[in-house]
Amino acid sequence: MLRFKVLASVVPLMAAAVLARGGPGTPSHPCIVVGETPVELASVPWSAGLHVAFTDDPAHATVRVQITETAEAADFVLVDDGPTAETDACQASAATRLVAISAHPSSADPVIYLFSAGPADYHIYVRSKTFSARDAAALIVGAAGEHRHLQAASL
Numbered sequence: 001m002l003r004f005k006v007l008a009s010v011v012p013l014m015a016a017a018v019l020a021r022g023g024p025g026t027p028s029h030p031c032i033v034v035g036e037t038p039v040e041l042a043s044v045p046w047s048a049g050l051h052v053a054f055t056d057d058p059a060h061a062t063v064r065v066q067i068t069e070t071a072e073a074a075d076f077v078l079v080d081d082g083p084t085a086e087t088d089a090c091q092a093s094a095a096t097r098l099v100a101i102s103a104h105p106s107s108a109d110p111v112i113y114l115f116s117a118g119p120a121d122y123h124i125y126v127r128s129k130t131f132s133a134r135d136a137a138a139l140i141v142g143a144a145g146e147h148r149h150l151q152a153a154s155l
Contacts, residue, residue, distance in 0.1 A: 030135040031090030034143040038096045048100035051109045061113030065137040066120035074125035099142030
């Protein structure tokens, strides 16, 4: 009887959590598509295949990502507040690569230094209502694996 009471109290909480995220199957986290592979920020860190971290010290960075002032100077441009944003580009699938931002990286995790001037591995331009520059940098590094440059990415 106790098991039934626990189950009866947990099921409504799980349903409320699914509805609060916008329903089952809808991406609620920043996501891009590189080639045919969706890359999404993970909602829970243990589900991610790759963890990235950020540092304010360039000496600790393994990847340097510059935020550019113009789209022309960027390797990756993310502008999603226009009327033609692709709303179905990041459908969850088995091919989705999940990336988590970690506060305590392991020695194997990429550590990103995000800055506005100087030599960089990637140059990004971000003008978005839903993506921060950190989100975009984590997705780009996650999509590339670590240091490979991207060929094509879209929302």
